[in-house]
Amino acid sequence: MHLAAIVFIPLVGALLTPFLYPKLGKYVGWWAAGLTVIVFILVLSLLPSVSDGEIHDYSLSWVPSQGIDLSLYVDGLSLLFALVVTGIGMLIFIYANSYLSSNEALGRFYAFMLLFMGSMLGTLFASNLIVLFVFWELMSLSCFLLIGFWHENEESRPSAIKALLVTGVGGLAMLGGFVLLHVITATTGTATWEIRDILERADEIASHDLAIPALLLILAGAFSKSAQFPFYFWLPRAMVAPTPVSAFLHAATMVKAGIFLIARFHPVWSETGAWFHIFDFAVDIPFIITSVGLLTMLLGAYMAVRKHELKAILAYSTISQLGLIVALLGYNAELGIVAALFHVVNHALFKGALFLIVGAVDHSTGTRLVKKLTGLAVAMPWTAAFAGIAALSMAGLPPLNGFLSKEIFYDVSLDEGVLIAIVAVAGAIMTFIYSLRIFHGVFFGEQTPEVTHAHESPKGMLIPIGILAGLCVLIGFFPALIQSRLLEPAVLSVIPHSDYFEHHNLALWHGFNMPLIMSCITIVAALAIYKTLVNRLRSQSEYAPKVGMNHIYENVFLKFLIDGTHSIFNRFQSGYLRHYLMIMVLLITGLVGYTIVAKSDLSLPGFSLRGLEFYEYALAALIVIAAMGTVLAKERLAAIIAIGAVGTLVVVFWLVYSAPDLALTQLLIEIVSVVLFVLVFFHALPFAKAKMSKGSVARDAAVAICFGGMITVLMLTVIYGGFFDDSLRNYYFEHAEHEAGARNVVNVIIVDFRGYDTMGEITVLSIAAIALFCLHKLRKREKEE
Amino acid sequence: MRSVILDTVSKAILPLVLLFAIYLLLRGHNAPGGGFIAGVMAGIILATQYIAFGDEYGQKIFGINYRDLLAVGLLIAVSTGIGSMLFDYPFLTSEFWELDLPFFHEVEIASAGFFDIGVFLVVVGGIMTIVSTLRR
Numbered sequence: 001m002h003l004a005a006i007v008f009i010p011l012v013g014a015l016l017t018p019f020l021y022p023k024l025g026k027y028v029g030w031w032a033a034g035l036t037v038i039v040f041i042l043v044l045s046l047l048p049s050v051s052d053g054e055i056h057d058y059s060l061s062w063v064p065s066q067g068i069d070l071s072l073y074v075d076g077l078s079l080l081f082a083l084v085v086t087g088i089g090m091l092i093f094i095y096a097n098s099y100l101s102s103n104e105a106l107g108r109f110y111a112f113m114l115l116f117m118g119s120m121l122g123t124l125f126a127s128n129l130i131v132l133f134v135f136w137e138l139m140s141l142s143c144f145l146l147i148g149f150w151h152e153n154e155e156s157r158p159s160a161i162k163a164l165l166v167t168g169v170g171g172l173a174m175l176g177g178f179v180l181l182h183v184i185t186a187t188t189g190t191a192t193w194e195i196r197d198i199l200e201r202a203d204e205i206a207s208h209d210l211a212i213p214a215l216l217l218i219l220a221g222a223f224s225k226s227a228q229f230p231f232y233f234w235l236p237r238a239m240v241a242p243t244p245v246s247a248f249l250h251a252a253t254m255v256k257a258g259i260f261l262i263a264r265f266h267p268v269w270s271e272t273g274a275w276f277h278i279f280d281f282a283v284d285i286p287f288i289i290t291s292v293g294l295l296t297m298l299l300g301a302y303m304a305v306r307k308h309e310l311k312a313i314l315a316y317s318t319i320s321q322l323g324l325i326v327a328l329l330g331y332n333a334e335l336g337i338v339a340a341l342f343h344v345v346n347h348a349l350f351k352g353a354l355f356l357i358v359g360a361v362d363h364s365t366g367t368r369l370v371k372k373l374t375g376l377a378v379a380m381p382w383t384a385a386f387a388g389i390a391a392l393s394m395a396g397l398p399p400l401n402g403f404l405s406k407e408i409f410y411d412v413s414l415d416e417g418v419l420i421a422i423v424a425v426a427g428a429i430m431t432f433i434y435s436l437r438i439f440h441g442v443f444f445g446e447q448t449p450e451v452t453h454a455h456e457s458p459k460g461m462l463i464p465i466g467i468l469a470g471l472c473v474l475i476g477f478f479p480a481l482i483q484s485r486l487l488e489p490a491v492l493s494v495i496p497h498s499d500y501f502e503h504h505n506l507a508l509w510h511g512f513n514m515p516l517i518m519s520c521i522t523i524v525a526a527l528a529i530y531k532t533l534v535n536r537l538r539s540q541s542e543y544a545p546k547v548g549m550n551h552i553y554e555n556v557f558l559k560f561l562i563d564g565t566h567s568i569f570n571r572f573q574s575g576y577l578r579h580y581l582m583i584m585v586l587l588i589t590g591l592v593g594y595t596i597v598a599k600s601d602l603s604l605p606g607f608s609l610r611g612l613e614f615y616e617y618a619l620a621a622l623i624v625i626a627a628m629g630t631v632l633a634k635e636r637l638a639a640i641i642a643i644g645a646v647g648t649l650v651v652v653f654w655l656v657y658s659a660p661d662l663a664l665t666q667l668l669i670e671i672v673s674v675v676l677f678v679l680v681f682f683h684a685l686p687f688a689k690a691k692m693s694k695g696s697v698a699r700d701a702a703v704a705i706c707f708g709g710m711i712t713v714l715m716l717t718v719i720y721g722g723f724f725d726d727s728l729r730n731y732y733f734e735h736a737e738h739e740a741g742a743r744n745v746v747n748v749i750i751v752d753f754r755g756y757d758t759m760g761e762i763t764v765l766s767i768a769a770i771a772l773f774c775l776h777k778l779r780k781r782e783k784e785e
Numbered sequence: 786m787r788s789v790i791l792d793t794v795s796k797a798i799l800p801l802v803l804l805f806a807i808y809l810l811l812r813g814h815n816a817p818g819g820g821f822i823a824g825v826m827a828g829i830i831l832a833t834q835y836i837a838f839g840d841e842y843g844q845k846i847f848g849i850n851y852r853d854l855l856a857v858g859l860l861i862a863v864s865t866g867i868g869s870m871l872f873d874y875p876f877l878t879s880e881f882w883e884l885d886l887p888f889f890h891e892v893e894i895a896s897a898g899f900f901d902i903g904v905f906l907v908v909v910g911g912i913m914t915i916v917s918t919l920r921r
Binding site: 742744769776 | 813814815816817818819820821822825826828829832833836852855856858859862863866870873874876877879881883893895897898900901903904907908910911912914915916918919920
């Protein structure tokens with residue numbers, strides 16, 4: 001229940017917020033912030049028991065026949081992420097209260113933010129793959145809504161769509177991976193959707209042939225969400241969102257969901273064998289993860305160095321840091337997991353702080369361009385101090401938390417080989433340079449005109465920044481604070497038998513060793529490069545490479561999507577009802593006809609017309625005559641009357657064969673059809689205009705004969721061809737009385753046994769009715785204009 | 786164009802047919818009938834009123850807009866589905882209770898019956914929304 005409360009308080013809060021907004025006005029932010037505080041405390045209260053190794057769970061029956069339950073669980077790993085989400089979320093909600101002016105659509109903003117928070121917590125706590133997927137996509141949706149928050153802005157809309165498409169396509173790939181995992185469990189034992197069962201059976205799953213395709217699909221989802229190459233390009237564009245959104249979703253939390261997913265499935269992918277070989281070199285999943293991570297790290301860091309706008313720098317820096325964490329996971333070493341999870345916390349702290357600082361600078365000066373901002377420390381001393389801590393932590397300078405995780409990163413990279421160690425140092429040097437650009441470049445030097453009128457931020461913004469920066473220092477000095485309670489349980493839930501922390505402690509000073517030398521090289525090299533390049537970097541024009549993933553997205557992917565859709569639509573959506581009807585009829589005839597021919601030998605034992613009464617022949621003959629009358633009628637009204645006659649005669653058949661329900665339904669439907677036909681007369685073209693050429697008459701006749709023939713053969717094979725399986729019918733008859741308490745089996749099928757279908761049908765009916773109403777309104781408005 | 790015959794007849798049979806529709810709705814559980822049939826029947830008689838008397842019958846019944854009827858019906862249907870979740874059963878699990886009331890004697894109340902009421906309302910609302918839109 002506790003877990004459900006954590007997930008559903010923000011979600012329900014999101015639903016209530018728009019209704020509370022008119023009453024609360026600008027105080028709606030405090031209501032939302034209050035909810036986040038409650039959720040944070042609830043998450044925090046799980047900490048003692050979870051760090052002792054206890055696992056909480058909660059389950060609600062959802063689709064038990066498919067093994068899908070709304071089940072949640074929390075272990076060390078999800079708790080670490082959940083604390084980051086709720087803790088930083090709480091601070092950002094408080095910050096947003098001072099950041100957003102009361103003219104903004106605050107109700108919408110906080111509703112989306114809470115929706116995001118709930119769906120992220122749901123993703124973290126999900127114990128069922130389908131539940132995870134649903135929350136994952138809810139997260140994509142809330143991200144889309146938040147990026148497009150200022151939807152009147154020209155840039156916001158395409159950016160929001162871009163994020164939705166990229167992460168949505170990734171999410172679909174991930175769903176495919178989940179289904180494959182489910183299939184694998186079904187072939188090796190009991191089929192399951194439960195993540196814990198899958199992790200327990202990691203060995204047998206990993207050795208299955210489908211394991212690597214499944215994992216590659218899941219990785220595609222994780223990479224798209226965590227902005228890894230080649231999907232990274234949506235993240236910089238997402239910066240059009242309000243800064244609290246960037247800080248929350250696109251730096252501290254949502255983009256870490258992919259990392260969470262990779263860490264969660266570590267037991268499975270770490271056991272898989274090679275995917276393929278290049279010469280003697282085996283390409284396996286850990287190798288793919290590491291190389292994608294390292295490539296993203298270098299690419300992101302380089303782009304961050306070359307950018308001029310503070311949020312763009314931070315966005316590429318986030319991409320780079322996420323790449324670092326992904327690479328650490330891919331090393332597939334105990335130490336790598338430790339460093340990755342530690343860096344998740346550290347990155348959330350310093351990057352969250354930096355985004356909030358950029359928001360404060362933007363708020364105070366009205367610009368985010370590095371060129372226009374120098375010497376800001378005079379006007380904003382507190383912000384400058386916090387920026388110093390956060391930026392230097394990102395750069396990996398002692399005694400801050402970033403230094404600790406970078407040292408482990410060096411350590412574990414050294415184990416992987418010299419080449420990777422060099423890549424690590426190169427990445428860190430570039431990280432150092434852009435960190436200096438943010439801190440030294442903006443806050444020191446001569447004051448620009450924009451800066452002279454700047455003022456320090458209000459306390460509501462400074463305090464959250466201060467807390468984040470303070471934590472950076474605190475964890476730097478006392479890493480033991482989070483080691484045993486937070487980090488160790490998290491590592492243990494990824495590697496169950498890890499004993500790393502029994503022999504090692506996180507500490508600032510590890511003695512004079514190779515990582516320390518590498519850190520020294522990093523610092524010296526970065527300072528030297530920064531000093532020589534600082535002015536050139538500043539004066540360069542905006543760096544925009546000619547060919548990037550963004551161009552591929554716009555010119556290939558989007559073009560393909562839009563043009564492809566157009567061409568398919570133009571082919572099938574001609575606008576003529578008779579064409580749609582023909583396509584549908586032909587498709588059904590083909591599919592059913594093929595099945596009949598393939599599955600039955602078309603012999604009909606026991607088929608005979610003997611025993612039919614005279615009136616049955618007469619009825620059948622009347623129906624045929626009425627049907628021919630419909631086709632041959634010269635007047636529309638005559639055609640309608642004739643088709644009504646067909647229906648009514650069929651009703652008589654139902655009565656003869658004692659199906660009163662069907663008879664009643666059919667009769668009423670005939671009447672409704674006539675009423676609707678009569679009404680549509682007002683709008684219809686004169687009948688003569690619908691006259692067709694001989695060729696199309698012949699075509700339609702052929703289609704009609706095929707369809708009619710197919711139905712006839714279908715009916716005959718169902719009844720006489722041994723196709724008829726009456727187990728379902730018997731099931732309904734046997735279970736209707738005592739399970740549904742009803743004697744009308746037809747009705748019980750509609751409202752109970754197949755209630756889900758009926759739910760779909762009434763929804764479709766409602767949508768059709770409303771759509772018709774809207775179309776009519778639209779046309780009326782067009783006419784008036 | 787108004788027709789005296791249509792006016793008189795449709796007015797006269799309106800309460801009867803509506804009552805019969807409700808009868809069909811309620812007895813659907815155990816005898817021919819049910820929400821869909823009842824909804825179509827009520828829809829037909831209301832459409833007749835609309836065709837006979839025009840606009841004032843085309844938008845509302847008992848002060849409720851037909852489009853709202855769609856929403857209400859869907860809400861009832863979904864709520865019966867969610868109702869079973871509150872008792873830890875999967876969505877749309879049905880339950881029935883047999884009560885022994887004075888005068889009515891044995892009365893059976895089934896959660897599927899509420900679902901059927903939702904179907905009924907959606908069908909009435911759907912037919913009337915379509916009819917009143919097509920008319921104009």
